Amino acid sequence: MFFYSIQERKNRDAQMRATINQKLVVSGERDKLKELLRTRLIECGWRDQLKQHCKEIVKQKGLEHVTVDDLVAEITPKGRALVPDQVKKELLQKIRKFLSEQQQS
Structure with missing residues (x-):
């Protein structure tokens, strides 16, 4: 069994995130996920809530x-x-599905 220092784990995690991000970018999946996120946030009213919060801060x-x-x-x-x-x-779930499909190909 391997034991990693906290710094080694952080480095490994950062490298894994960078690799996943690169795969998402190269495949065009990152842009699709960003658009899905944008759509879902608008649908649930998140954008309006944040806009209102900004107005309150400026007013205060x-x-x-x-x-x-x-x-x-x-x-x-x-x-x-x-x-x-x-x-x-x-x-x-979409990211996991994408990574699973990447491993199979």
Whole structure:
């Protein structure tokens, strides 16, 4: 049995993510997944919720005191938290299916 240090595991995971991402990009599947995600987020109202949250932040702080970077930093955690589990599951299932098909060919 092999035991990896935390850093070795992080490096291995990062390399695996990069390899998967490259396969997704080269095949064109990444763009399809991005479009599916965009569609699902609009359908579930995620985009509207985030837009409203942005308006509230600007209203609270004042337009003159908010930069795009500040806004992005503030809404990113909320945006991630608001993605419905079903959307996450659907994307993960599609990625797994893609990887399974890649292994078979």
